[in-house]
Amino acid sequence: MASSRTVLIAGAGIGGLSAALMLARSGFRVTLLEQAERLEETGAGIQLSPNATRILIDLGLGPRLRSDVFVPEAVAIKTATGGTLARIPLGKDAQERYGAPYWSIHRADLQAALLEAVQGNPDISLRLGTRVDDFVVHAHGVSAACRARARTIDEHGIALVAADGLWSVLRPRLGHRTRPQFARRTAWRALVPASTVEAEFRAPDVQLWLGRSAHIVHYPVKTGALINIVAIVDDGWSEPGWTASGDRDELLAHYSPWRWCAPVRDFLALPDRWLKWALYDVPPLGHWSEGPVTLLGDAAHPMLPFLAQGAAMAIEDAAVLADCMGRYPDDIPSAMRRYQRARRRRTARVQNAARNNGRTYHMSAAEAVLRNMLLRLAGGKALLRRYNWLYSWKTAPPGSAARRDVLPGKGEEDE
Numbered sequence: 001m002a003s004s005r006t007v008l009i010a011g012a013g014i015g016g017l018s019a020a021l022m023l024a025r026s027g028f029r030v031t032l033l034e035q036a037e038r039l040e041e042t043g044a045g046i047q048l049s050p051n052a053t054r055i056l057i058d059l060g061l062g063p064r065l066r067s068d069v070f071v072p073e074a075v076a077i078k079t080a081t082g083g084t085l086a087r088i089p090l091g092k093d094a095q096e097r098y099g100a101p102y103w104s105i106h107r108a109d110l111q112a113a114l115l116e117a118v119q120g121n122p123d124i125s126l127r128l129g130t131r132v133d134d135f136v137v138h139a140h141g142v143s144a145a146c147r148a149r150a151r152t153i154d155e156h157g158i159a160l161v162a163a164d165g166l167w168s169v170l171r172p173r174l175g176h177r178t179r180p181q182f183a184r185r186t187a188w189r190a191l192v193p194a195s196t197v198e199a200e201f202r203a204p205d206v207q208l209w210l211g212r213s214a215h216i217v218h219y220p221v222k223t224g225a226l227i228n229i230v231a232i233v234d235d236g237w238s239e240p241g242w243t244a245s246g247d248r249d250e251l252l253a254h255y256s257p258w259r260w261c262a263p264v265r266d267f268l269a270l271p272d273r274w275l276k277w278a279l280y281d282v283p284p285l286g287h288w289s290e291g292p293v294t295l296l297g298d299a300a301h302p303m304l305p306f307l308a309q310g311a312a313m314a315i316e317d318a319a320v321l322a323d324c325m326g327r328y329p330d331d332i333p334s335a336m337r338r339y340q341r342a343r344r345r346r347t348a349r350v351q352n353a354a355r356n357n358g359r360t361y362h363m364s365a366a367e368a369v370l371r372n373m374l375l376r377l378a379g380g381k382a383l384l385r386r387y388n389w390l391y392s393w394k395t396a397p398p399g400s401a402a403r404r405d406v407l408p409g410k411g412e413e414d415e
């Protein structure tokens with residue numbers, strides 16, 4: 001039997017690694033079960049907004065991460081023909097407004113920092129090559145049925161956190177039968193050395209190019225040495241996974257010379273290697289938790305990437321879960337209900353906002369003209385203010401009114 005404070009986590013993605021660190025800080029032992037034999041990230045970047053960087057810095061990862069991150073000065077929104085619609089200030093403006101930085105980083109660097117912290121923590125045991133297939137809840141907590149190198153083993157804990165991603169095998173075990181729905185969009189991803197691209201494409205910004213049925217996001221990573229490119233197109237290709245390679249000519253066919261200016265097409269023609277990723281979506285779930293078992297990250301709220309928030313939400317989940325469990329270590333089901341209650345509305349709002357951005361980004365004809373006019377009229381500062389609700393989020397400090405609101409007193413019912 002495991003110690004009375006062992007928490008099981010299924011999945012060591014950004015969500016599972018963050019949750020392990022935060023639960024250990026809240027006084028728990030963690031067994032982190034990951035199906036992959038080795039933790040490897042695809043060659044791709046990720047944006048981390050202040051709501052997430054604040055948590056990572058609070059966790060003590062700031063000094064380790066700062067040597068790898070890039071601080072974009074703005075989000076520059078552009079049209080397919082090359083005009084600039086707005087510049088949303090980030091850099092110093094985001095730091096001053098939200099009290100935490102906006103970063104872009106290579107996923108491998110973020111994973112390495114989290115993994116080093118996990119491996120250096122005596123309260124966390126990481127088991128690679130261990131797949132969680134099922135679980136049973138009993139009087140003392142929960143047992144997870146795992147497969148590890150053709151052997152079947154049971155792991156025991158007071159709680160099980162399913163951080164097993166978009167294709168979670170544990171989500172259906174909590175009664176959710178809805179499969180992820182194909183969003184009819186494909187994300188193409190590549191990295192190029194900054195020294196090989198024209199000056200416009202290595203500006204210190206996140207650049208967002210909007211066109212009919214397609215858009216592009218690119219930004220520097222590896223402290224500016226590489227440019228991460230994500231090109232998103234309307235498409236019927238629906239194969240799940242991160243590792244399908246894509247053909248450059250097929251991609252360029254989505255960015256026709258009639259709609260897209262030559263510099264953008266030249267930029268997209270640069271990478272030798274493209275990976276493509278079919279996008280899936282799941283509508284907000286009614287409940288995440290049952291007794292001592294709960295969902296976290298993409299397992300709980302998969303979202304389209306058009307707000308760059310999936311990992312940020314997983315990191316926020318981890319902070320709130322650790323807070324709830326730390327406050328109610330002797331009543332884990334109640335801690336799980338409080339966690340679900342604190343997170344569900346916010347993550348549903350983010351899922352919906354991401355879906356709406358996806359619609360807006362690919363508009364055509366009169367709709368696109370109106371969108372462009374509104375973006376120009378609003379201006380960058382007002383566009384940033386529209387995201388105050390997202391970027392200014394904090395886990396509420398002990399004793400505050402917000403905390404009482406988010407984490408109601410013992411015995412109160414969930415909504």
Ligand SMILES: Cc1cc2nc3c(=O)[nH]c(=O)nc-3n(C[C@H](O)[C@H](O)[C@H](O)COP(=O)(O)OP(=O)(O)OC[C@H]3O[C@@H](n4cnc5c(N)ncnc54)[C@H](O)[C@@H]3O)c2cc1C
Nearest residue numbers: 011013014015035047132164165297298308309310311312
């Ligand atoms: C194109 C694109 C761009 C994106 N850009 C951004 C961005 O800029 N900013 C941002 O915040 N987010 C971004 N995201 C979203 C972000 O990548 C995800 O939301 C985030 O990585 C989810 O992390 P996770 O830990 O919940 O799940 P995952 O990363 O999917 O991790 C799940 C882990 O669980 C393991 N696993 C699965 N099943 C089992 C099992 N049964 N037993 C044990 N282990 C298991 C898997 O091997 C994996 O390691 C983007 C997504 C896409 C597609």
